[in-house]
Amino acid sequence: MKPHHRPSLARKISSGLVAVAVLGVVAVVNRPMVAMGAEAYHEFTINRQSYKEQYGHWAALPVPQDFKVNAIHAALLNTGKLLIIAGSGNNRDAFEAGTFRTIIYDPAKDEFKDVPTPTDVFCAGHTFLPNGNLLIAGGTKSYEVLxxxxxxxxxxxxxxxxxxxxxxxxxxxxxxxxxxxxxxxxxxxxxxxxxxxxxxxxxxxxxxxxxxxxxxxxxxxxxxxxxxxxxxxxxxxxxxxxxxxxxxxxEKITREKQEYGGDNTSYEFDPVAERYVKVGDMVENRWYPTLAELPNGDVLAVSGLDEFGRIIPGDNEKYIASQKKWVDAPELHRTFPTYPSFHMMENGNFFYSGSNAGYGSDTVGRTPGVWNVRNNKFTEVGGLRDAKLTETSSSVLLAPAQDQKVMIFGGGGVGESEVSTKRTDIIDLTEDKPVYRPGPDLPQPARYLNAVILPDDTVFTTGGSSGYRGGKYGDKTRSDLFNAQIYQPSSNSFATAAESTVGRNYHSEAILLPDGRVVTMGSDPLYDESGKGPGTFEKRIEVYSPPYLFQGARPSVTGGPAQVERGTTVGFTSPDAARITQARLVRPSAVTHVLDVDQRSVALDITPAGGAKLNLSIPASRGLAPSGWYMLFLMDDRGVPSVARWVQVL
Missing domain, CATH: 2.40.30 (Elongation Factor Tu (Ef-tu); domain 3)
Structure with missing residues (x-):
């Protein structure tokens, strides 16, 4: 099924609306007033209640000048605050000056604050630990030299x-x-x-x-x-x-381009103390690595560039969380391109979707497959269309996680290729021999597309560009995409969402907030809007409110434990208990380069317990619900989610 497209403003003008007829008269006298009038009409349209109920709504987030940073990484902490990490922010002058930035934004109070940043964690890897700390490892030891x-x-x-x-x-x-x-x-x-x-x-x-x-x-x-x-x-x-x-x-002495060099420092960011806590150094220096939680709560670090800018050839390592130290993992020797996208499966294995950020061989390690992280067996999967266009693509474990389906969105050719794809494919990992099968096409070819799982099991996709870092694509000098869409698993189709006003490509992020909105930030275009001059990092932040926030009063979660154990049934209270149809544990995001290994939504069985009480069953499998903090959302019979309640799965 093709996505439904919202009529453009130009199409509405040609439909004979009275307001536009008036604009046509004005156009004869003063052409600039036409643009002003069209803009005013557009603002009127997107702010109508009926429009927001169908397409949602975008709003700018005012950011004080002192807190405008190059958002390279972002993570939602279990305090409900947003951690925005720039490090040196892809700025050589900041790197050489040792000026590294981290910002915390509190959506509840609409406040920003600076956090001292000890080293250049620009292009590090990160993932949440069971205790709620964010493990951040690697980063930049040296900048590239053209x-x-x-x-x-x-x-x-x-x-x-x-x-x-x-x-x-x-x-x-x-x-x-x-x-x-x-x-x-x-x-x-x-x-x-x-x-x-x-x-x-x-x-x-x-x-x-x-x-x-x-x-x-x-x-x-x-x-x-x-x-x-x-x-x-x-x-x-x-x-x-x-x-x-x-x-x-x-081996050689050269004047070729010198790549970025990786660092070996690592930290646990404490969301309560709001500070970096130094832990053991990594075995290898890593730039652009993927960190992924293992079923036992330890973390596997994979790929990256070493301190000399060379792709690390399969030498992976583990973080032993209880000892706060890194150890070599020769038993899990496997080569991947940088920032490979992993999704933990119910059985504890990793599914490599094929998505990656690019550095590495154009052939070795790019084929998607199931990686058994107990015996190092890797089983390739087939069926992926445009299989050579997975660089800068994104992928998600579709909701609910129990379905064990992964979807890949867009992507481009290796390196600075101008080729990209509108392909989406979906794989069912419960099959004996899983293969990718076609999903609905995106409206336009896209790379750097952010994909966010919403509480209602849909996937909001936003931003991206068709060309490399927003650059030339076809006859366009700038190729940022402003269209947004929501993937509907029930119909396997996209529904059109309101268009954003800020272009987002390389180094951009999108994260679900506890109130059900999505915050978007970052973008590092290669060129300015003319397509000729150098680009500047995008510091504006936008927030998208999905259509479900315009459907009337929201249900609420008024009580329940802060900690739950797997395989147990626990009671939560809601004055709307009689109308609750779904309960989801949504893991907070930690995203960079559209890589988010933490993102998942776990379905909880609901048993009414009378009055305002609901009994929710927590799945027993660590592969479904890895240890850590989650947002508990309750959905009512209109598909409206509650504001999330934070729950830690032990």
């Missing part, structure tokens, strides 16, 4: 020590390494090189050289110091046997 800005050839130098008796050696920043031809390269930072390791393999004593990696830059500018083949280098300043045992090896 090829035209690389004056001194550079490379990754691997320092090696063949001696088991000499060392460790501390090499300060600026240590010189010399090529066979006499070219000199200097280290960018301090590094420590240990001793060689002596090991016993089946009775045979073997020695393994110690090694450490560091960036080096050529002393001379230009192309002369470029080296395209692996080569060995002498470390300046060494004497005796160390001159032979300690040396450098580099």
């Amino acid at each position: 090829a035209e800005d690389v004056e001194h050839a550079y490379g990754v130098m691997k320092l090696k020590n063949e001696s088991a008796t000499s060392g460790p050696h501390v090499f300060k920043k600026g240590t010189s390494l010399v090529s066979a031809s006499g070219r000199v390269y200097k280290t960018r930072e301090d590094v420590t090189l240990g001793k060689a390791h002596v090991m016993n393999h089946g009775g045979q004593v073997m020695q393994h050289a110690a090694e450490v990696e560091v960036f080096v830059d050529a002393v001379d500018k230009g192309d002369g110091p470029i080296v395209e083949q692996p080569a060995q280098y002498t470390v300046a300043g060494l004497s005796g046997a160390d001159k032979q045992n300690v040396y450098g090896i580099a």
Whole structure:
């Protein structure tokens, strides 16, 4: 079924409305007044009650100037407040100045506040822990440098020590390494090189050289110091046997683009104290990693770029929540592109939808499938249309989670491709051999589309662009999309929603609030509106009120426990108990780059208990309801949700 399209203002003008006939007369005299009149009529239209009942309504959220930041990450805390993380905000000057920003917005009080941000968590990974803290790991250690800005050839130098008796050696920043031809390269930072390791393999004593990696830059500018083949280098300043045992090896020295480098710091953000709490460093430096909660409450970190801007080739790790430390997970070795989109299944496995943020091989690790995180078996799934257009796509575990269906929305080609798709596909993971099947097309090809599960089991999709970072697509110099739509699972179709007024593409977010509204923020276009000048980060914030908020009085949740256990039935109270038809536990979002592994809505069976009391049954499966905080929404017989009540699943 094709989506229903709301008539455009131009189409309404041609329909012969009296007000527009008057505008036609004015147009002869003063053309600018036509635009003013059309705008006024549009404002009148979108603010009519009947319009809002069908399409919903957008409103600007006033943000004080001091709190306008580049929203790269956003998460809804169990205090009901919104955490907005910029870090350096994709701003090199802020990075070099060490100016990192985090903002908290309190929707209940309409207040903003600054939070001290210890390191550059720009493009880190994050997910909620069972205790409600937000685990934030990785981020930016170094910024990219475009090829035209690389004056001194550079490379990754691997320092090696063949001696088991000499060392460790501390090499300060600026240590010189010399090529066979006499070219000199200097280290960018301090590094420590240990001793060689002596090991016993089946009775045979073997020695393994110690090694450490560091960036080096050529002393001379230009192309002369470029080296395209692996080569060995002498470390300046060494004497005796160390001159032979300690040396450098580099695969190449280049003036190509230098990618972002990942950081290894990690924090738990405490929503009560509203501060970052330092925890153990990651095993690997990671930029653009995915963090996903495991069934036992620990967290798996996957993919990312290392400190030298290289894709991490399948070396994944776990955060042991009880010990607040990271450990290597060689038993779960698997390669994915950066920010791969995972959805925890009822059986505790991960479904990789194919959605990702792009860095990595254009072939390896991009095929969707089921990842058994107990034995590392990965079962690919087929049927996905436009299978090569999954970069910058979004995916959600459709509501209720018990149905075990995942939907993928839009996406584009690898890298800076101008190709994108309007495809949506859906997969039923309960099938013996699940495959993607066609869903309804989006109105236009879209990437960077935000998809938000609403309390009534629908999915609100908003923002995005058809071109790379809002840039050229077809004959358009700017390709931001202002149309919004709501996916209706019952009819497998889209219903048209009110159009937004702010374009959102790369680095944008959309999050469901406890009152049932959706907040949207961010956008990092490549070009300005002319399509010629550089773009500027979008700092305006909009809030969308879905049609269900214009259907009359809302039901309410007036009582019930703050904590519940799986497999139990618990009582909640509502003066509207007789009219309640659905109960949902909706996990709060933690989103970046349209990646949101936390988002899910769990159905609760309802048993009326007389009067104002309802008994709600909590599913027993950790795969359905991972430990953590949820918003409990009650829906009445008109499809109107309550304001959420916060509940922690233990």
